[in-house]
Amino acid sequence: MNVKFCFQVTGKFVMYLGLLMLVPAVCTLFYPEDDLSAFLISALLTSIAGLSLMVICRISEAPTEIRRREGFLIAALCWVLASVFGAIPYYMYGVFASPVDALFESTAGFTTTGATALVSIEGLPKGILFWRNFTQWLGGMGIIVLGIAIFPRLFVGGAQLMGLETTGPTTEKFAPKIAETAKKLWIVYIALTGVLAVLLIFGGMSFFDALTHSFSTLSTGGFSCRDASIGAYDSVYIQGLITFFMFLGGTSFVLHFYFFTGKPGRLLRNSEFRFYLFFVIAATMFIALELIQTGVYGTFSESLRYASFQVVSIITTTGFTTTDFDAWPAFVKWVLFMLMFFGACAGSTSGSVKGLRIMVLFKKAHREIRRLVYPNVVSPITIEGKSISEKAVSSITSFFILYIFLCGFVALVVLMLEDISLESAVSAAVASITNVGPAFDEVGPTSHYSHLGSLTKIILSLAMIIGRLELYTVLVLLMPSFWRR
Amino acid sequence: MEFFASGQIELLKLRVHEGVPIINEKLRNFVSSPRNWTFVGLQREHRITIPRGDTELRPGDFVFALGVPSALEKLKKLFNLRIQKVHSVIIVGAGRVGCEVASALHANGLSVRLIESDHDRARAAAEELVGVMVFEGDGTDLEILKEAGVEKSDYLLALTGDDENNVLSALLAKNLGIDRCTVLYSNPDYVEVLEAIGIDRAISVNMAVANAILNSLHLGGEANVSLLYEGAGEVLEFDVTEHTKILGTPLSECKMPHDSVIGVCIRDGKPIFPGGDFVAQVGDRLVVFSLPAAIKKVEEILVS
Numbered sequence: 001m002n003v004k005f006c007f008q009v010t011g012k013f014v015m016y017l018g019l020l021m022l023v024p025a026v027c028t029l030f031y032p033e034d035d036l037s038a039f040l041i042s043a044l045l046t047s048i049a050g051l052s053l054m055v056i057c058r059i060s061e062a063p064t065e066i067r068r069r070e071g072f073l074i075a076a077l078c079w080v081l082a083s084v085f086g087a088i089p090y091y092m093y094g095v096f097a098s099p100v101d102a103l104f105e106s107t108a109g110f111t112t113t114g115a116t117a118l119v120s121i122e123g124l125p126k127g128i129l130f131w132r133n134f135t136q137w138l139g140g141m142g143i144i145v146l147g148i149a150i151f152p153r154l155f156v157g158g159a160q161l162m163g164l165e166t167t168g169p170t171t172e173k174f175a176p177k178i179a180e181t182a183k184k185l186w187i188v189y190i191a192l193t194g195v196l197a198v199l200l201i202f203g204g205m206s207f208f209d210a211l212t213h214s215f216s217t218l219s220t221g222g223f224s225c226r227d228a229s230i231g232a233y234d235s236v237y238i239q240g241l242i243t244f245f246m247f248l249g250g251t252s253f254v255l256h257f258y259f260f261t262g263k264p265g266r267l268l269r270n271s272e273f274r275f276y277l278f279f280v281i282a283a284t285m286f287i288a289l290e291l292i293q294t295g296v297y298g299t300f301s302e303s304l305r306y307a308s309f310q311v312v313s314i315i316t317t318t319g320f321t322t323t324d325f326d327a328w329p330a331f332v333k334w335v336l337f338m339l340m341f342f343g344a345c346a347g348s349t350s351g352s353v354k355g356l357r358i359m360v361l362f363k364k365a366h367r368e369i370r371r372l373v374y375p376n377v378v379s380p381i382t383i384e385g386k387s388i389s390e391k392a393v394s395s396i397t398s399f400f401i402l403y404i405f406l407c408g409f410v411a412l413v414v415l416m417l418e419d420i421s422l423e424s425a426v427s428a429a430v431a432s433i434t435n436v437g438p439a440f441d442e443v444g445p446t447s448h449y450s451h452l453g454s455l456t457k458i459i460l461s462l463a464m465i466i467g468r469l470e471l472y473t474v475l476v477l478l479m480p481s482f483w484r485r
Numbered sequence: 486m487e488f489f490a491s492g493q494i495e496l497l498k499l500r501v502h503e504g505v506p507i508i509n510e511k512l513r514n515f516v517s518s519p520r521n522w523t524f525v526g527l528q529r530e531h532r533i534t535i536p537r538g539d540t541e542l543r544p545g546d547f548v549f550a551l552g553v554p555s556a557l558e559k560l561k562k563l564f565n566l567r568i569q570k571v572h573s574v575i576i577v578g579a580g581r582v583g584c585e586v587a588s589a590l591h592a593n594g595l596s597v598r599l600i601e602s603d604h605d606r607a608r609a610a611a612e613e614l615v616g617v618m619v620f621e622g623d624g625t626d627l628e629i630l631k632e633a634g635v636e637k638s639d640y641l642l643a644l645t646g647d648d649e650n651n652v653l654s655a656l657l658a659k660n661l662g663i664d665r666c667t668v669l670y671s672n673p674d675y676v677e678v679l680e681a682i683g684i685d686r687a688i689s690v691n692m693a694v695a696n697a698i699l700n701s702l703h704l705g706g707e708a709n710v711s712l713l714y715e716g717a718g719e720v721l722e723f724d725v726t727e728h729t730k731i732l733g734t735p736l737s738e739c740k741m742p743h744d745s746v747i748g749v750c751i752r753d754g755k756p757i758f759p760g761g762d763f764v765a766q767v768g769d770r771l772v773v774f775s776l777p778a779a780i781k782k783v784e785e786i787l788v789s
Contacts, residue, residue: 378607385615
């Protein structure tokens with residue numbers, strides 16, 4: 001493996017990241033506060049760091065192709081370095097006293113998790129608030145490419161199934177097609193963000209709020225520039241609009257692309273999308289009825305409004321809130337907790353296990369039960385009539401097992417380090433790995449992660465990155481055989 | 486069962502069971518009115534002959550009847566064959582033949598279960614045939630047969646490429662209580678024993694291929710040929726043109742070979758069952774049953 005080359009590529013990436021820090025700097029020109037210098041210094045530092053990495057790791061001849069191993073290393077390095085360098089503006093401005101807090105916030109941004117270490121958001125300058133949401137938007141861009149063009153080629157957790165639509169036969173070589181695919185999907189992503197921003201402005205939001213919320217909606221990130229999240233806007237129009245666009249953010253961008261290029265039928269024919277839609281509707285009805293039943297809301301329409309927002313926010317792993325769902329009945333909280341594991345569609349910006357994998361797991365479970373009656377029956381697992389190789393099925397099964405183990409392990413470490421309730425620790429671990437963000441109890445929607453210790457924050461930041469990169473991408477780096485020539 | 490004259494005419498092979506009412510009766514006393522079928526062949530102790538009016542049927546014989554499908558249904562009832570609709574079929578062997586048959590039967594709404602011992606082939610079949618249950622295992626394994634539900638199925642088709650396993654599967658299934666079974670075989674030596682040991686129907690791969698080839702040849706562009714019972718008899722079809730020799734001559738004066746019979750004539754789309762006074766016309770299609778020895782002569786007379 002060509003480690004030098006990987007660092008050279010990521011060096012270039014870091015340099016560009018430095019240049020992107022000039023965007024919030026431009027923002028501070030429109031909203032002049034005292035944060036301009038923080039961005040300029042950060043941009044300079046980051047760009048220089050990136051450039052030096054490029055120079056140090058310069059190789060005489062760039063390889064003609066990036067192999068799978070290099071792909072894993074580059075993906076992991078990009079997210080880690082983005083999180084580290086993205087923390088510099090927070091620290092430079094003095095948002096946090098501790099660099100760990102800044103790192104946590106930055107990681108929650110780039111992984112589109114949306115967990116915050118901020119106690120109060122609204123007092124911060126606009127430039128910093130812009131940067132928070134901008135990191136989520138950039139993270140979302142990265143994830144679209146990762147999920148649609150790169151994971152399928154790396155066979156991450158059965159992800160080869162997800163590539164069926166765009167990439168054709170998967171090969172060891174990284175075709176230049178990736179850049180081509182990425183451009184098309186980014187256009188869709190940028191267009192949807194723009195449309196949402198305009199529609200939010202129509203709903204009475206200020207330009208700044210509309211833009212930043214569009215960033216964190218389409219990327220299913222969940223950062224808000226308001227302390228009360230979307231609950232700060234008491235408008236059915238705004239909340240409904242954001243619900244719908246979170247839903248779109250959780251839909252495969254390949255399907256969006258087909259939708260806009262005149263093949264809308266593919267959307268409804270896609271079984272993963274139907275599965276996702278079904279779960280959103282079913283969970284919403286379930287929760288809305290329970291909220292009426294327990295008297296949390298007086299009318300069904302009100303109940304439906306809050307339930308649908310929260311269900312979509314959780315299942316797409318966004319993490320926006322319109323109300324303190326931690327105060328809802330335990331039954332509802334448990335449903336939301338389970339939804340955290342679902343995630344939306346593969347190829348979207350959402351995190352977690354994702355619908356396609358859940359479908360395969362359900363089908364596999366059904367097959368195992370049927371095997372008790374017919375031990376010798378041969379039944380390939382199919383999605384939309386296409387049968388899935390046993391290799392992919394077992395990859396998905398082990399992905400899920402690993403996912404659950406990791407959640408359990410992170411919760412264990414958090415409980416070991418912190419004196420918090422079981423509910424808080426477990427939900428914090430799960431909300432980090434699934435990239436949801438807000439959890440329950442002491443890290444619930446009205447609370448934050450700032451009261452946790454530094455080590456816990458580092459663990460949770462790592463958990464976010466591991467979850468974001470679908471486990472295998474990071475875990476493979478821990479294998480000694482990975483580094484062997 | 487085979488079809489001729491574009492499906493209007495069917496050839497049926499019937500087993501003469503003990504107790505059938507027409508046993509020991511001369512066939513001429515057993516003519517339907519109006520005539521819509523006729524006996525064309527008789528298989529007794531592995532030899533096929535052309536039955537005549539004074540032939541008597543014996544238990545253990547097989548008769549070949551040519552006729553319109555609805556009439557043959559009635560004939561089947563007379564011969565005490567259970568006409569029972571097939572609902573579920575078990576197929577052993579997911580090769581090309583097995584898969585084709587399974588696919589066709591499934592498309593006709595039957596419940597089909599497939600047994601295949603090769604892992605990859607079983608998987609390929611399961612992927613291709615959605616809705617058909619595929620079991621991986623040996624078709625001669627009693628447990629697999631039971632798992633596939635032989636006891637509750639109507640029909641077993643043993644279609645692997647291995648004669649002995651096919652026969653064994655069928656016999657095991659019979660023993661488990663399946664109604665009927667069909668076996669595919671390729672070794673011509675087995676032709677005489679398969680039906681004797683209780684296999685309901687044995688299909689020779691070679692004969693099936695030969696039939697298909699002969700049909701494709703149209704024998705001079707005029708006829709449709711079918712081989713029966715390892716070549717012991719053939720059904721041929723001829724179109725009557727202006728050059729056909731028997732044109733205008735009553736059948737009784739035609740000097741048709743003794744080992745052949747004109748079973749049916751299709752005239753203006755309707756079947757006629759010729760008697761001695763039958764006269765062929767241009768445009769008729771004749772369906773002839775013939776023993777191998779007489780085929781050449783039949784062709785000399787009927788091919789123009």
